[in-house]
Amino acid sequence: MTLIHLTPWDLTLASVLVLLLAAMSWRLRLGVERRVLIAATRSAVQLMLVGFVLKFLFAQTSLPLIALMMLVMLSAAGFEVMQRQKRRYRGLWGYGIGTFSMFLSSFTVTLLALTVIIGVEPWYQPQYLIPLLGMLLGNAMSGVAIALDNLTRQAWESRGKIEARLLAGGTWEESIEDIRRESLRAGLIPIVNAMGTAGLVSLPGMMTGQILAGSPPLEAAKYQLLIMFLISAGTGLGSVAAVWLGSRRLFDDRQRLRLDRLAEADGRR
Amino acid sequence: MAGLRLDAIGHRLLAPVDLTLAAGELVFLSGPSGSGKSLLLRAVADLDPNTGEVWLGDAARSSMAPPHWRRRVGLLPAESFWWAESVGEHFPVAKTATASATAAILGWLDQLGFGADVLNWSIARLSTGERQRLSLIRLLTQQPEALLLDEATANLDPLGRDRVETLIDTYRRNARAAVLWVSHDPEQRRRLAATSGGRCFVIRDGHLEPES
Numbered sequence: 001m002t003l004i005h006l007t008p009w010d011l012t013l014a015s016v017l018v019l020l021l022a023a024m025s026w027r028l029r030l031g032v033e034r035r036v037l038i039a040a041t042r043s044a045v046q047l048m049l050v051g052f053v054l055k056f057l058f059a060q061t062s063l064p065l066i067a068l069m070m071l072v073m074l075s076a077a078g079f080e081v082m083q084r085q086k087r088r089y090r091g092l093w094g095y096g097i098g099t100f101s102m103f104l105s106s107f108t109v110t111l112l113a114l115t116v117i118i119g120v121e122p123w124y125q126p127q128y129l130i131p132l133l134g135m136l137l138g139n140a141m142s143g144v145a146i147a148l149d150n151l152t153r154q155a156w157e158s159r160g161k162i163e164a165r166l167l168a169g170g171t172w173e174e175s176i177e178d179i180r181r182e183s184l185r186a187g188l189i190p191i192v193n194a195m196g197t198a199g200l201v202s203l204p205g206m207m208t209g210q211i212l213a214g215s216p217p218l219e220a221a222k223y224q225l226l227i228m229f230l231i232s233a234g235t236g237l238g239s240v241a242a243v244w245l246g247s248r249r250l251f252d253d254r255q256r257l258r259l260d261r262l263a264e265a266d267g268r269r
Numbered sequence: 270m271a272g273l274r275l276d277a278i279g280h281r282l283l284a285p286v287d288l289t290l291a292a293g294e295l296v297f298l299s300g301p302s303g304s305g306k307s308l309l310l311r312a313v314a315d316l317d318p319n320t321g322e323v324w325l326g327d328a329a330r331s332s333m334a335p336p337h338w339r340r341r342v343g344l345l346p347a348e349s350f351w352w353a354e355s356v357g358e359h360f361p362v363a364k365t366a367t368a369s370a371t372a373a374i375l376g377w378l379d380q381l382g383f384g385a386d387v388l389n390w391s392i393a394r395l396s397t398g399e400r401q402r403l404s405l406i407r408l409l410t411q412q413p414e415a416l417l418l419d420e421a422t423a424n425l426d427p428l429g430r431d432r433v434e435t436l437i438d439t440y441r442r443n444a445r446a447a448v449l450w451v452s453h454d455p456e457q458r459r460r461l462a463a464t465s466g467g468r469c470f471v472i473r474d475g476h477l478e479p480e481s
Contacts, residue, residue, distance in 0.1 A: 160350035163316060168359075169340030169411055178352070254315050255335040 003214050015040070057126045066126050070107075070133060077102055077141045084145040087152045087262040089249060094263070097245045098144050105238035106136040113230050135206065135227055136234040139191060143235035144242045147187030151246050152262055154179045162257050172251040180243050187239035191232045198228060271326025273313075273342065273415040273447040278321035280305065280312045285321055286477050288470070290415070290447035292326075295465045297458045298451045299480065300472030306451045307347065309472070310417040313449070314344040325414060343413030347420040347451075349404030356395070357388030359407050370410075377406045380436050382429070397424045405433060409440055415447040416440075422457070434461065441465075 018040045025033040057065060078099030088094035110133045114123045123129070155162065158179060165175035198204055199221075203211070206227055210220035252258050272292045279285035282305035290296050300306050312319035315335055323330040323342070330338050353359055360374060375385055381402045395403065401424050408416070421437065422430040434457075441448050452458050458469050458480070469480035 160346075160348065161352040163346070164350035165352055166316065166336070167314065167339050167344050167346070168407070169336045171336050252318070256316055256318065258318075 015044075054126065054130060057130065061122070061125060063124050066124050066129065069126075069130060073130075073134060073137055074099060074103055074106075077137045080141055081145045081148065085149050085152065086265055087156055089152070089246070090261055090263050093249055093261070097242055097249065098148055101144050101238045101242035101245065102137060102140045104241050105234045105236075106133060106140050109230050109234040109237065110136055113226070117226065132227075132230070136231060139231045140234045140238035142190060143187040143239045146190070147183045147239040148242050148246050150183035150186045151179060151243055152250075154182060155247075155250055155257070156259060156262065159257060159259060166255065166257065172247075172255040172257075175257075176247050176250065180247055183243050184239055187243070188232075188236060191228075191235045195228055195232060198224070204228070271328075271414055271447075273449065274324040275313060276322040276324065278309065278312050278319060278323060280308050280317060280319045282308055282475060283472065283477075284475050288449075288477065290449060292447060293441055293445040295441060295448045295450065295461065295467030297462055297467060297469040297480075298449060298472065298477075299453060299455070299458060299469070302453075304472040305475070306472055307419050310344055310419050310449065310451060313417055314339055314342060316344070340411045341413055342415045342417065343408045343411055344417040345405060345408050345419060345421055347423060349400045351392040351400070351404075354391060355388070356390050356392060356403060360388065360410055374406065374410055377409060377436060380439075381406065381432050398426065398429055401425060402429060402433060405436065409436075412444070413446060414444065416449070418448065418450040418452075420451060420453065423453070430457075438465065 018036065022033040022036045025031070025036060053069065057069060078095055081098035081102070082088060082095050085094070089097060110129065111123070113132060114120045114125075114128060118128060120128045155176065162175045162179075166172070194204070204224050204227075207220045207224035210223060211217055215223075249261060250258060272294070273290045275286050275288040277285035277287060286309060288296070298306050298309070308317065311317045312321075313323055315323075315330060315338060325338075325342060330342075333341075351359060378385065378387060383399075383403070387403070392400075401421070405421060416437070418437070422433050425433060437448065437450075438461075440446060450461075461467065462469050470477050471480040472478075
């Protein structure tokens with residue numbers, strides 16, 4: 001099998017479909033046409049740019065440059081997690097909790113995969129590192145964002161219940177354990193569902209890409225499986241860290257519920 | 270049993286408050302809504318950031334783990350909240366308790382007009398008044414050494430109110446517990462203060478003053 005190169009013309013044809021979608025949104029007054037067009041433009045620019053950057057990185061295999069790329073990816077993911085919060089933590093925490101959790105989980109799992117499982121030499125070979133980290137960060141990002149949003153939202157709504165448990169002589173961990181569990185579950189459900197239906201309903205994106213690019217299906221399936229295991233570990237670890245740090249931050253040293261550490265609800269949602 | 274002493278307890282609405290309650294003493298607190306009565310009780314229970322120190326007998330609040338403090342200095346909020354499905358799940362002693370503790374709970378339930386089967390009731394079917402009465406029993410099962418009551422009888426009919434007043438009075442005498450009671454009902458304050466020799470204070474312009 002050979003790789004069929006896409007011409008600009010092919011992409012233009014595909015983009016007409018997005019334009020049609022935007023036109024439909026305008027005609028039916030769905031009000032999302034602007035967002036569709038902006039998102040499509042963003043993805044076009046970002047993906048082309050990253051294509052060039054990767055081409056450059058792959059030619060160099062220079063650790064400082066790769067580290068810089070990883071840092072950019074992590075900051076973007078951290079920013080996205082913060083954007084998705086209805087009630088953010090005030091101050092640096094709003095950015096820090098999500099970012100640190102994703103750093104902790106995605107970077108360790110990526111490192112483990114590169115050194116122990118795949119055995120890349122050197123471990124920072126960008127052809128493996130960057131896509132792998134991207135997959136992990138992208139999924140951890142969704143999990144962490146959902147889990148944190150659940151945590152702060154529910155804590156806000158359940159203030160009376162949490163304080164009732166504190167007043168009954170409960171520790172801060174006892175008083176928020178139900179909410180913690182719920183938030184963690186919410187963060188993990190997407191990846192668990194994705195694993196459960198993988199291959200039955202749709203072929204996962206990476207596997208599809210590999211097959212389209214000419215890899216043998218069985219090799220693609222094995223890689224996809226590896227990625228899914230890594231992703232679920234990364235997402236789980238990231239969500240656990242975020243929920244732990246986040247719930248700890250909701251209480252102070254005298255185990256008082258400190259909802260004043262959350263900002264007012266964001267009007268966008 | 271021990272008295273309760275507030276040593277310059279302050280929060281953002283209220284100038285620092287000094288107040289000493291002897292063991293077994295009843296003190297009423299009133300004031301216009303928004304004057305910070307509930308906030309003062311929350312500050313004493315260490316539920317909101319606050320300045321100052323509270324003493325339960327010789328023990329300082331800052332020397333005690335917060336859960337321990339809140340168990341010993343029990344706050345009954347104006348609105349009661351329940352976190353589990355059934356009433357009984359909120360009474361940890363009900364499952365593991367000694368016979369005497371169980372008997373005490375059943376006695377309190379009976380005094381407020383509930384049968385033992387109330388422990389199996391679902392929280393969702395309780396009325397506001399039932400919740401309020403049950404939350405008092407929930408608080409008493411912690412065997413607090415001092416009580417902070419926020420409008421303990423606000424949602425009750427006259428019969429319920431009398432029963433709750435009697436139960437609190439009995440507990441105060443038996444346990445020699447200091448009781449700090451926020452009540453907006455002048456008739457209740459006068460009546461109970463007269464029978465128990467309690468003092469009444471009012472919060473005016475952010476300061477605590479004796480009620481005239």
